[in-house]
Amino acid sequence: MAKENVLPELKRRIKEGQTGGIFLFYGEERYLKDFYLGKLKEAIPDGSFAEFNHVFLDGKSLAFDQVDDAVESFPVMSDRKLVCIKDSGAFKAPGEEVKQYWMHRLKTLPQEVTLVFDETEVDKRSATYKAAAKAGLAVEFSYMKEYELVNWVERAAMRAKKRITKENAQYFVSICDEGLSTLSQELDKLLNYCGEEILRSDIEKVVSKSVGVKVFELTEQMMAKDAGKALQVLNDLKTAKEPVFKLLYLLFSTFDKMLRCKLMLAEGAGFAEVAEQAGIAGFLVQKYAAGAKRFGEAYLVERLLRICEIDLAIKEGMTEDWPALERFVLDSVQHG
Known part of the structure; x- marks a missing residue:
């Protein structure tokens, strides 16, 4: 069963005890995947033999015979068993052998087995995804809005x-x-x-602030032309051992969102439209818009290009990472 929103169906099945068959969980929201996997575990008692009746397998180092052993062995002191495979890779461009194995396995699942796939990414166009969604329930767990x-x-x-x-x-x-x-x-x-x-x-x-928020604070200090505070934020990120390439990516994302805000607002778009089109949380649009007003369009474009140049220079060994990032921050303060 493949629909855009099948979470209510998953809840219904768990509530009514209809927990047999195939479940394909995928998406980046780990918390919800763990929550509903826990609900399935509760619905399928292990009969005090968890080792045999609740089987968890690492798909990254998994042989076909291990899957067959887990699926085909009978439950112990129970009429049901749960088999969960994490990151099997079976639903994202699998090779022909892998594809053929799972196409067969999905069709021959014993009735007493609940098979759960815990995947980060899937390709909805793949034959294996379509087969799993048709035979069971495919549920996407995306980050909430x-x-x-x-x-x-x-x-x-x-x-x-x-x-x-x-x-x-x-x-x-x-x-x-x-x-x-x-x-x-x-x-x-x-x-x-x-x-x-x-x-x-x-x-x-x-509350511990996210790295993205700290990087936004860094750009705020750049806008305020406060070199001391900007370097302090950067030093805090360095002390926290944040990778320079990650910080460059986040700086690029921040300047990119400011530029998008500036261009869209200049064309008459409202904050709600900017939030949707630029991928910015609604309550943050005004902060990005305020930042965009303090930087000219040409300067924002130049900063984006400069970040790309720094990224390439570091990768090619032409400059050291942290000194290059510090120079970028100071240059942004002095010439913004």
């Missing part, structure tokens, strides 16, 4: 008998890394620290 994350935070705070304003929930979401795993960990820290209400000051004291 901004408003969904904000609602999730508000509900979690309510369950903990805490209050948080929508504005503070939006700010909290905006400074965390993508994904519910990080968001959940940071929210736990926050709930344990705060009083009856989660305040902005609590968020500032407790």
Whole structure:
């Protein structure tokens, strides 16, 4: 069964105990995949023989006979068994031998077996994906949208008998890394620290900001022409052992979003349209727009090209990474 949104169907099957057959979980949202895999484990008791009835296999180093052994061996002291394969690679451009094996295996799954594929990426055009989706349930777990994350935070705070304003929930979401795993960990820290209400000051004291947010802060100091603070942010990133290539990528992304904001707003687009087209969270568009006003269009284009030049120079051994990045920051402060 392959549809754009099959999560309600997955919930229904788990609730009604219809957990047999094939489940293909894919996407970048690890937290939700783990959550629903846990629900399937609960729905398929191991009969106190987890080693035999709950089998987890690493697809990256998996032989076909291991799959056959796991699938074809009978459950022990139970009428069901769960077999989960992580990152099999069977659904993203598999070789002919792999393709033929899985096309056959998917058609010959014993009734007592629940087979779960835990994949990061799939190719929906592949024959194996289509076969798995037709025979079972293919569920995509993408990162949630901004408003969904904000609602999730508000509900979690309510369950903990805490209050948080929508504005503070939006700010909290905006400074965390993508994904519910990080968001959940940071929210736990926050709930344990705060009083009856989660305040902005609590968020500032407790929550670890994402690298992307720190890079945006770096560009803010560039815009403010504050070399001291800009270099301090950069030094903090260096101390945290963040890779230079990652920082260059994030700087490129930040300047690129500023340029897009500038061009789209100049053409009369509203903030909502800019957010959708440029891939910027709605509550961050105004910050990018403000940054775009402080940099000229030509300068933003030049900075983007300069980042590409630095990236290439480092890779070709023509310059050292951190000194090159520091020079870029100082040059941006002096000539922005």
